[in-house]
Amino acid sequence: MSDTLVSMKGLDFSYRTPDGSIRVLDQVDLNVERGEFTCILGRSGCGKSTLLRILAGFEQHSGGSLLIDGTPLTAPSMERIMIFQEFDQLLPWKSVRENLLFPLRKRFPDESAAQLHERSEQALALTGLSQAAGLYPRQLSGGMKQRAALARALALEPKLLLMDEPFASLDLKTRDSLQQLLLRLWRESAATMLFVTHDIQEAILLSDRLYIMDEREQGRLTCYENPLRRPRSHSMEGFKSFALRIARAFD
Amino acid sequence: MGLDRRRRMSIIITRAGWILSTLLVWQLIVSTRRVSPLILPSLQAIGSSFWSSLITGDLVRYAGVSISLVLAGGLIGTLLAAVLAVAAYQSKFLAGGIDTLTAVAHPLPGIALLPLVILWSGTGITSVLVIIVHSVIWPMTINLRSGFSSVHQRYIDVGRNYGFSRLGIMLHIMIPASWSYMLAGLRIAWARSWRAVISAEMIFGVMGASGGLGWYIFQRRVFMDTAGMYAGIAVLIMIGLVIEDHLFRLLEHKTISRWGGRQ
């Protein structure tokens, strides 16, 4: 009936440290609609990565409810794939192709080697990495590594892609082209996107719906609908005024 | 790659140059006839002893015995070390015990355990294996554990994201990610166990069908066959050089150098 993929209500989370526990998220609400591109915008240290790690199943929340497709989230799963900011998320001892095939074998255990190969080659072609399939991660540039991580994630056909500032360490030009690539891949796949960033322009360019995370209120999220139609560009009508509105709310 | 090959060639050339010069000096000293051939036999004598033992297959057989002992003991020791390292990784409680055990046992030279081992299991193959396992297991445990603790959380998260169990993460993430530590451990383990097996063989003599290289060298001394003794030592040196200079380097080249430094 409802097309809500992620429904988070009153979520609490604290890190336990030797000096006691640090409350990072307090009563956080978040809805992610299926098929939509949702961005979370927040300053560094406000709890964005923590929120994604909970959604990936890496950390357990202490209070509130968190439903994925109507069922409580219990453990990590290939239905929710995480892409990190850091470039070293590909396994360095495997070639790019093997980095894709390795989880694919686990995701589609009934398929033949040829079928899996077909899947990996297709994902590599979509991300422009066909030529790099035999290379090892250390031989790739930062942008290629992030494209490979994207290829690996999308090949697994996840319901939800969790992206933790994946383009934040890239130069501007590479970031622009990866943003366009991501939008194209999103249009062509059925995946729902949850994309974390601290960059207002990026959030506006990408999102259908945009949440601002407030560090003073332990990760409280405020929702904004993105009024801009696609395809978008920084120079299009309305971009600046929406960016200004978000910037005011962000400060 | 070209660079690595050139580096290996230059190692071979340097080694060969120094070894040849040493042999030249040796031969010069022998030709003065001031030193008894029982201490310093001529290179021809060593060479012909080497050659005849090679032809009869003796040297190869003896060396084969020593190497297969080290391989068998090394395999057992590495597997046991893996069990210890995994146990310590999974349980803080066990880690305390394994820490203590390692700290106590690691500094003990294998040969120091010989009398004890003989008491337990006599002077057979079992005893030599015990000594080899002892020289392999502790350095491997230490290196595996440092390797495991060096693995970045992100790689573990990637494994968890794929739904791997703890065992799956161990096999697919932790072990390959700490391969450089394992390789360093294997180097130490090889060096220690090779020395241990040669010494143990000298003491135990023939076990099973044939003795090992240590026994061969020891036996030559008994027969006052100094040339044969040197021939045996030469084989020891050659095996050491091939394994340490080439086998391990090749292994490193095929793995770590290809993957890049950081893991």
Ligand SMILES: Nc1ncnc2c1ncn2[C@@H]1O[C@H](COP(=O)(O)OP(=O)(O)O)[C@@H](O)[C@H]1O
């Ligand atoms: N493993 C951890 N243990 C303790 N505190 C942590 C840990 N990870 C993050 N934190 C703290 O939690 C807060 C939120 O961190 P994070 O979610 O990484 O923020 P962001 O991704 O928005 O920069 C920060 O104050 C950070 O110092």
Ligand SMILES: [Mg+2]
């Ligand atoms: Mg972060």
